[in-house]
Amino acid sequence: MGIFLFFLLAILCVGGVLGMILSKNQAHNALFLVFAFACLGGLFGLLDAPFIAAVQIIIYAGAIMVLFIFVIMMVNLEQGISPEKKKWTLGLSAVLAVFLLVELGLAVRGMLGSLGRTGGPSIGSPTELGRLLFTDYLYPFEITSVLIIAALVGAIVLVKKKEKE
Amino acid sequence: MIPVGYFFSLSIVLFVLGIIGFFVKRDLITMFMAVEVMLNAANLAFIALAKAAGSPAGQVIVFFVITVAAAEAAVGLAIILLVFRQKKSIKAEDMRLMKG
Amino acid sequence: MFWLIPLLPGASAFILAVFGKWLPKKYVSWQACLSVFASFGISLVSFFGLLKVPPGSLPVIKTLFHWIQSGSFNADLSLQLDPLSSIMTLVVTGVGLLIHVYSVGYMAHDKGYQRYFTYLNLFTFAMLILVMGANLVLMFVGWEGVGLCSYLLIGFWFEKHSAANAGKKAFIVNRIGDAAFILGIFFIFLIVGSGDFRAITGAIEGGAITQGMATLIALLLFAGATGKSAQIPLYVWLPDAMEGPTPVSALIHAATMVTAGVYMVSRMNLLFTLSGVAGQVVGIVGALTAIFAATMALTQNDIKRVLAYSTISQIGYMFIGCGVGAYAAGMFHLFTHAFFKSLLFLAAGSVMHALSGELDMRKMGGLRKYLPLTYPTFLIGAIAIAGVPFLSGFFSKDAILTHAFAQGQYFIWALGLMGAVLTAFYMFRLVFLTFFGPERIESHAKEHLHESPRVMTVPLVILAFFSIIAGYVGLPVVLGEKANLFSRFLDPVIHPGPEVHLGISTEWLLILVSVAVALCGIYIAYVFYLKSPRTPHRIVARFPALYKLLYNKYYVDEVYNAAFVKPLVNGSQVVYDNFDLKVIDGTIDGTAAATSFAGKVLGLFQSGLVKDYTLVLLLGVVIFLGYLLF
Numbered sequence: 001m002g003i004f005l006f007f008l009l010a011i012l013c014v015g016g017v018l019g020m021i022l023s024k025n026q027a028h029n030a031l032f033l034v035f036a037f038a039c040l041g042g043l044f045g046l047l048d049a050p051f052i053a054a055v056q057i058i059i060y061a062g063a064i065m066v067l068f069i070f071v072i073m074m075v076n077l078e079q080g081i082s083p084e085k086k087k088w089t090l091g092l093s094a095v096l097a098v099f100l101l102v103e104l105g106l107a108v109r110g111m112l113g114s115l116g117r118t119g120g121p122s123i124g125s126p127t128e129l130g131r132l133l134f135t136d137y138l139y140p141f142e143i144t145s146v147l148i149i150a151a152l153v154g155a156i157v158l159v160k161k162k163e164k165e
Numbered sequence: 166m167i168p169v170g171y172f173f174s175l176s177i178v179l180f181v182l183g184i185i186g187f188f189v190k191r192d193l194i195t196m197f198m199a200v201e202v203m204l205n206a207a208n209l210a211f212i213a214l215a216k217a218a219g220s221p222a223g224q225v226i227v228f229f230v231i232t233v234a235a236a237e238a239a240v241g242l243a244i245i246l247l248v249f250r251q252k253k254s255i256k257a258e259d260m261r262l263m264k265g
Numbered sequence: 266m267f268w269l270i271p272l273l274p275g276a277s278a279f280i281l282a283v284f285g286k287w288l289p290k291k292y293v294s295w296q297a298c299l300s301v302f303a304s305f306g307i308s309l310v311s312f313f314g315l316l317k318v319p320p321g322s323l324p325v326i327k328t329l330f331h332w333i334q335s336g337s338f339n340a341d342l343s344l345q346l347d348p349l350s351s352i353m354t355l356v357v358t359g360v361g362l363l364i365h366v367y368s369v370g371y372m373a374h375d376k377g378y379q380r381y382f383t384y385l386n387l388f389t390f391a392m393l394i395l396v397m398g399a400n401l402v403l404m405f406v407g408w409e410g411v412g413l414c415s416y417l418l419i420g421f422w423f424e425k426h427s428a429a430n431a432g433k434k435a436f437i438v439n440r441i442g443d444a445a446f447i448l449g450i451f452f453i454f455l456i457v458g459s460g461d462f463r464a465i466t467g468a469i470e471g472g473a474i475t476q477g478m479a480t481l482i483a484l485l486l487f488a489g490a491t492g493k494s495a496q497i498p499l500y501v502w503l504p505d506a507m508e509g510p511t512p513v514s515a516l517i518h519a520a521t522m523v524t525a526g527v528y529m530v531s532r533m534n535l536l537f538t539l540s541g542v543a544g545q546v547v548g549i550v551g552a553l554t555a556i557f558a559a560t561m562a563l564t565q566n567d568i569k570r571v572l573a574y575s576t577i578s579q580i581g582y583m584f585i586g587c588g589v590g591a592y593a594a595g596m597f598h599l600f601t602h603a604f605f606k607s608l609l610f611l612a613a614g615s616v617m618h619a620l621s622g623e624l625d626m627r628k629m630g631g632l633r634k635y636l637p638l639t640y641p642t643f644l645i646g647a648i649a650i651a652g653v654p655f656l657s658g659f660f661s662k663d664a665i666l667t668h669a670f671a672q673g674q675y676f677i678w679a680l681g682l683m684g685a686v687l688t689a690f691y692m693f694r695l696v697f698l699t700f701f702g703p704e705r706i707e708s709h710a711k712e713h714l715h716e717s718p719r720v721m722t723v724p725l726v727i728l729a730f731f732s733i734i735a736g737y738v739g740l741p742v743v744l745g746e747k748a749n750l751f752s753r754f755l756d757p758v759i760h761p762g763p764e765v766h767l768g769i770s771t772e773w774l775l776i777l778v779s780v781a782v783a784l785c786g787i788y789i790a791y792v793f794y795l796k797s798p799r800t801p802h803r804i805v806a807r808f809p810a811l812y813k814l815l816y817n818k819y820y821v822d823e824v825y826n827a828a829f830v831k832p833l834v835n836g837s838q839v840v841y842d843n844f845d846l847k848v849i850d851g852t853i854d855g856t857a858a859a860t861s862f863a864g865k866v867l868g869l870f871q872s873g874l875v876k877d878y879t880l881v882l883l884l885g886v887v888i889f890l891g892y893l894l895f
Contacts, residue, residue: 084876089876089877089880092880093876093883096880096883096887097883099887100883100887100890103887103890103891103894104890106894107890107893107894
């Protein structure tokens, strides 16, 4: 059951990303991505991380993608921007991507088997995460809040139109 | 009971797909989305390793990554909007003020 | 309190330098003169205060702050007051004050009025630092400071090519001497470990300096003095320095700065006495300069140049005094010379002023009835310098010659005596050509012929007064052991060498010889230029080569030009053509071209496209990962 679910979600997720790459319509791209991220949330759930799975769906599929959709609607001048046309950029990047894939595969080849299997004792309960966030990771947590404030103010300042113009 | 290695392999595939997406697309917004795919591939790797290590610390990291990604998306999209106002275009090749 | 003496003119110079542009002339004059006047007042008070200080606690030292502290190299900004520096401060501020006042009239219509007084105040400041500095380093600061002011003031009318060149010449020639001087200072630091005068005295008295070392140091210091005090072989800048305004010639190039070398030698008298050889060199150079410069003065027609050569010659006398161990006599001559030489210069300036800037004596003559105040004061100065009894120059010059004779330096004595004849002769040649005889004034100058304003004549009268009486503080020993107040006042600083006493009759005889010599010189001048004015022409006709040699100042300038200046200029040109233009410029141009080329090449990678940059990033990641794996 579990392994079936994994392959289903994995294929859907990869398919969503591929759809994003292949589709020319920006709005469709965003929707493909939402779909892929939702599948990823399911995979998080399989990995004993229910809280992160929920956060993934709420923040990525909900908040961030809505933001993307907004921006797409604001700048949507031309329908469909065709893929990259410069041959050598495309070719070189493809070759390099394959190289990277091979290298990463080689890098993790020996250790994949030793990672164990899912199941066993539960580790990702929201209680446990909350405890960690407010004890061991208190400083990063607080600093993150400052970062978000800065990003918020920054985004507003950037986009706001100057009154006199 | 699924081997955790499967998840890890999937994260590698997703990461490379993100790279390919970044190079194939020409509009800034979709390129930005490809970057998000790479971020999420990394998240998946973190969570898989957290499970393998039996420690929730990896999940906390992912929590932070998601927060930072949210902030990054807000600022990044604001910049794209600004660029669009200036250039009336969101094609990556139209931005080359830094040409030497 | 005495530390204010240099600071007041310094502060005034600073204010004039910064705000002078916006200050009215009247205010500038008052501030410049009053600052020097205040300095003079303090100098007088300090002088009388110094008389009450017991000799054991001299010098009085005021340390303002620690100036340099670098390892074992220490120098304080400290000023000292002892009899020697006290006399110098009195001369500098006293004569300086009169010349400041005179300048108010002389420079009244110059457009660089504020600049002039800035420099003059600055000079006073630097000169006072020179004479009051309690260590060699501070003294050197003053030494260079007066050199700078001298350069600035010689080239004051820098629009004139000759003035700018004269300034440069003075600066460069002085540099040669200064290099030797600073070497001497380094040697002293090496041996004594301090530039403090008390420490140096202690080291010499403690036997820390060997005689050979003392000779080396003393000769280096004296080389510095030959530059500043215009002695052979570095005197060539002083005649050219007459391009500056006349009051400057009076103050800097007659009364004060050029005598700094004499002051310095007197200050380091222990060293010169210890060396012996160095003292001998000083005496001989002084004597040679005295006679050499005097012969050059014989044929000059420029009134200021005659005075310039006369200054060189008189400073030679001062060095004779130092060289034969009679430092007090040398200082005494410095003291009296300051009065009568600045008087002569100022009076000459007054003559120039009256004749609309005419300098050539051949275009003067018969001026005595037009210049009722300038004439008598100039005459007093001439009599004083000629060595006629009862005026100041007589006492000081006689003291020097007597000491030379007493020390057995008959050669130096004879040269000095010959110089005295020549001095009397050329000074009265000057007087007779300028004030007596037929009028040879050009018509346009005659229209404006007038006596100078009161602000210029009053300093002349005061200086004339001092030219007469200044000698009475240093009467000859024949009039009593205690007659020489000046020498006794200096005793705490001047460490007396072996005292040789002459018999009373010998001394009287020497005085008579001096007097006879002076009167003889005057009489020859009278015969040559008043009684039978054709005599000089006949002599010139008889000895044309000699006349030409003298008229061209022994061709020293030409020789220096050929020996030093030309090779230097030519060598510099070669270096400029080959090294500067090719190597240095080539390196710089090459660097620029290489940078520009590299920029162009590297610019090819900067496509401005975000994907290209990311591609390079990806390439880097792939390579790095590959490196980690394999």
